[in-house]
Amino acid sequence: GQTNLKSPQDIQVYVVNTNFTLRWNYTGSDTNVTFSAEYRWFEDFVTNETEWKELPGCQNVTHTECDFSSAITKYYDTHHVRIRAERREEVSPWSSTFEMNPYLIAQIGPPGVELQSTNGVIKIKISPPEANQVRKMWIAHLRFKYNLVIWENSSNAEFRSQSIFPTDTIDDLAPDTTYCLKVQATLPLDLQEGLFSPIHCVKTTHKAVNDLLCATDVSVLALDMKFHLHWNNRYKQHVSYNVQYLIGYLKKLHDDYSMKWLSVPGCENITDTQCNFSSIISTTSGIYYLRVQAMSEYNKSCVSNEVKVDPLITNEIGPPGVKVDISDVLLHIQISPPGGSESEVMRDHYDLSYRILYWKNSSNDEEEIKMKEIKQTIGTISDLTPLTLYCVKVQAFSEIYNKSSHYSKEECIKTPGDKILHLVILATFVTALIAVFLVATPLGFALYQAYNKIKYVFFPSCQPPLNIEGFGGQLLSSPYLSTTEEPIENCSIIETIITEEVNETDFKDYIHSKQSSRDSGNYSNDDTSGSKVSEEMLEKEIV
Amino acid sequence: IMNVFGLIPIGLILLSTTTISSLQCNHLPLQQRKMIENSLQLLDKMGKKFPQQCLREKMSFRFPEQVLKPRQKEAVKVAIEEIFQHIFYIFSKNLTLAAWDGTAIEQFQNGLYQQIEQLEACVTKKQTHYFHSKEVNRLKLKKYFQKIDCFLKDKQHNLCSWEISRAEMRRCLQLIDNVVRKL
Numbered sequence: 234g235q236t237n238l239k240s241p242q243d244i245q246v247y248v249v250n251t252n253f254t255l256r257w258n259y260t261g262s263d264t265n266v267t268f269s270a271e272y273r274w275f276e277d278f279v280t281n282e283t284e285w286k287e288l289p290g291c292q293n294v295t296h297t298e299c300d301f302s303s304a305i306t307k308y309y310d311t312h313h314v315r316i317r318a319e320r321r322e323e324v325s326p327w328s329s330t331f332e333m334n335p336y337l338i339a340q341i342g343p344p345g346v347e348l349q350s351t352n353g354v355i356k357i358k359i360s361p362p363e364a365n366q367v368r369k370m371w372i373a374h375l376r377f378k379y380n381l382v383i384w385e386n387s388s389n390a391e392f393r394s395q396s397i398f399p400t401d402t403i404d405d406l407a408p409d410t411t412y413c414l415k416v417q418a419t420l421p422l423d424l425q426e427g428l429f430s431p432i433h434c435v436k437t438t439h440k441a442v443n444d445l446l447c448a449t450d451v452s453v454l455a456l457d458m459k460f461h462l463h464w465n466n467r468y469k470q471h472v473s474y475n476v477q478y479l480i481g482y483l484k485k486l487h488d489d490y491s492m493k494w495l496s497v498p499g500c501e502n503i504t505d506t507q508c509n510f511s512s513i514i515s516t517t518s519g520i521y522y523l524r525v526q527a528m529s530e531y532n533k534s535c536v537s538n539e540v541k542v543d544p545l546i547t548n549e550i551g552p553p554g555v556k557v558d559i560s561d562v563l564l565h566i567q568i569s570p571p572g573g574s575e576s577e578v579m580r581d582h583y584d585l586s587y588r589i590l591y592w593k594n595s596s597n598d599e600e601e602i603k604m605k606e607i608k609q610t611i612g613t614i615s616d617l618t619p620l621t622l623y624c625v626k627v628q629a630f631s632e633i634y635n636k637s638s639h640y641s642k643e644e645c646i647k648t649p650g651d652k653i654l655h656l657v658i659l660a661t662f663v664t665a666l667i668a669v670f671l672v673a674t675p676l677g678f679a680l681y682q683a684y685n686k687i688k689y690v691f692f693p694s695c696q697p698p699l700n701i702e703g704f705g706g707q708l709l710s711s712p713y714l715s716t717t718e719e720p721i722e723n724c725s726i727i728e729t730i731i732t733e734e735v736n737e738t739d740f741k742d743y744i745h746s747k748q749s750s751r752d753s754g755n756y757s758n759d760d761t762s763g764s765k766v767s768e769e770m771l772e773k774e775i776v
Numbered sequence: 777i778m779n780v781f782g783l784i785p786i787g788l789i790l791l792s793t794t795t796i797s798s799l800q801c802n803h804l805p806l807q808q809r810k811m812i813e814n815s816l817q818l819l820d821k822m823g824k825k826f827p828q829q830c831l832r833e834k835m836s837f838r839f840p841e842q843v844l845k846p847r848q849k850e851a852v853k854v855a856i857e858e859i860f861q862h863i864f865y866i867f868s869k870n871l872t873l874a875a876w877d878g879t880a881i882e883q884f885q886n887g888l889y890q891q892i893e894q895l896e897a898c899v900t901k902k903q904t905h906y907f908h909s910k911e912v913n914r915l916k917l918k919k920y921f922q923k924i925d926c927f928l929k930d931k932q933h934n935l936c937s938w939e940i941s942r943a944e945m946r947r948c949l950q951l952i953d954n955v956v957r958k959l
Contacts, residue, residue, distance in 0.1 A: 309915045336915065370926050373865035418949055422858050424904060480882055482889035486868055518811045518887030633803040
């Protein structure tokens with residue numbers, strides 16, 4: 234029925250970690266008025282009609298605030314809350330519904346802080362908000378990033394803000410000074426900055442005397458994925474060193490990692506002030522910390538500052554190798570990638586490119602240096618002037634890492650000029666001329682001889698006397714078959730040799746011609762023509 | 777007037793610090809692809825094949841795949857960073873009963889941590905705001921990891937609960953790998 238009770242207004246829900254507080258305003262008369270609240274929630278973001286339930290912790294409360302932490306368990310689901318005033322039998326209308334998502338309105342509570350002042354530094358150990366709580370709003374506590382605010386406990390002190398690990402050391406402090414600090418846990422991805430811890434004040438001690446023993450200026454020099462640690466030491470007496478490394482992610486955990494430092498193999502108990510720790514960097518995915526422990530003869534030891542190593546960022550790219558070659562008007566550049574054994578790792582992860590610088594190396598120093606960038610290891614340059622000395626140097630670079638190597642050694646090569654080209658042409662021509670001459674002369678001579686023979690056969694220049702025609706016929710054929718003597722000469726010889734040589738040559742002829750006639754079938758074309766002629770002679774003879 | 781002149785160097789410093797920090801981030805996409813490849817291999821390497829007896833206990837966690845839909849590239853980058861953080865947290869718990877290769881676990885965690893640190897430096901407020909515009913996706917993602925966390929706790933981090941979680945995380949990283957290649 235009708236009621237004069239006003240309903241509560243300006244409902245607010247205040248959440249810190251898993252502590253839920255409901256607050257409201259009440260403008261009506263507050264004598265003997267109590268308040269009771271109801272709530273309902275929606276599973277999985279679906280706003281179907283669910284029943285209103287009594288809100289535990291907010292039943293019959295007299296103040297304008299109540300704690301209902303025990304009621305809420307679904308931190309990611311939407312909840313509705315409403316409240317009304319009650320007096321004896323009267324109840325006010327329900328207030329307007331307050332809609333909320335616990336996670337989205339929750340605040341990060343303060344972290345726990347433990348301090349230790351030692352050796353001029355402050356060692357800090359942070360425990361996360363909700364540590365040791367069973368139910369947590371912030372389940373993945375390793376996601377927290379801790380922000381430290383520190384200042385000197387004096388007037389006009391500057392506030393300094395820095396990000397720290399759960400276990401950390403604040404070391405850039407003045408000795409024998411009181412500092413005050415506070416820490417908050419943040420979740421940058423949730424755009425959340427938590428509540429600050431209470432302020433802690435502590436006085437720094439003086440720094441220990443055996444400071445001289447410590448290794449100083451600890452630095453990393455890394456080239457082509459070969460990592461070296463260098464340091465200095467001002468200690469006068471004998472010192473031995475032990476280089477240690479820590480796998481980076483351990484710093485993000487809340488566990489004490491002081492026992493997790495390991496010795497770098499090959500850098501234990503050394504006297505050299507440098508160490509090759511490439512063996513530790515087994516993969517490019519991962520951060521490492523390095524430090525040097527110096528030990529004196531009197532069993533005193535001191536640990537240096539740490540250096541952080543992010544392999545691909547710490548490493549520097551070395552110069553590539555260059556080879557040049559020239560062909561006609563093209564300059565070929567062969568680049569051997571930097572890194573040697575590690576070149577594949579570097580090429581893979583750095584996405585290397587190469588910058589080629591080339592210029593004309595003349596006495597005139599005003600020559601313009603030209604540049605060409607390529608991705609492959611083979612490059613060509615084409616706009617060259619002949620008979621010029623060109624010099625080339627190459628640099629490897631990674632655009633994405635904003636890293637570039639030193640330039641390689643200069644390699645110079647001279648382009649072939651026109652004069653040389655002319656000489657080459659002349660020499661080629663002369664050689665060709667000689668070659669042709671050498672081939673043409675015997676060929677010509679052979680042809681001439683062939684011509685003569687043919688002429689002799691078909692157009693003999695001397696006629697035998699009529700009385701010795703028969704023999705002449707045979708004898709005429711004989712020089713053709715067996716000798717290359719001139720027919721004129723044969724004519725004269727026939728007169729003198731006829732009686733002696735006839736029988737022999739006859740036999741020869743008969744034998745030759747008989748042989749040739751028998752074997753005519755096996756001869757080549759050239760030979761068959763010869764054998765045919767001899768057959769003709771035979772016929773003449775027989776006739 | 778003097779105050780204005782005093783402000784100029786401060787302004788320049790602020791400007792330069794923002795530009796400097798943005799310059800160091802160009803290597804992230806390639807480095808991220810490599811790290812995910814590496815992580816998938818390590819996940820396979822750290823244990824043996826999925827034990828048959830654990831099939832009975834297999835649960836469906838229902839990863840909210842819409843979080844990785846590249847409709848808004850910027851929001852996806854932030855989602856990936858949060859996923860890495862959650863996976864890093866899960867694998868930092870008590871792994872004794874899983875009996876996996878300690879070195880592989882260390883390298884896996886170290887790779888994740890390196891990415892998380894670099895993303896922390898490179899993901900901008902603007903990108904985070906894009907991610908926040910899709911509240912439902914953010915919450916679904918957190919619910920998903922809360923389910924796995926509760927599952928491990930309920931089973932007291934026994935072998936099967938770890939093997940199931942490992943398979944689930946592998947699937948998650950594989951989905952990220954597919955998205956990252958297209959980005």
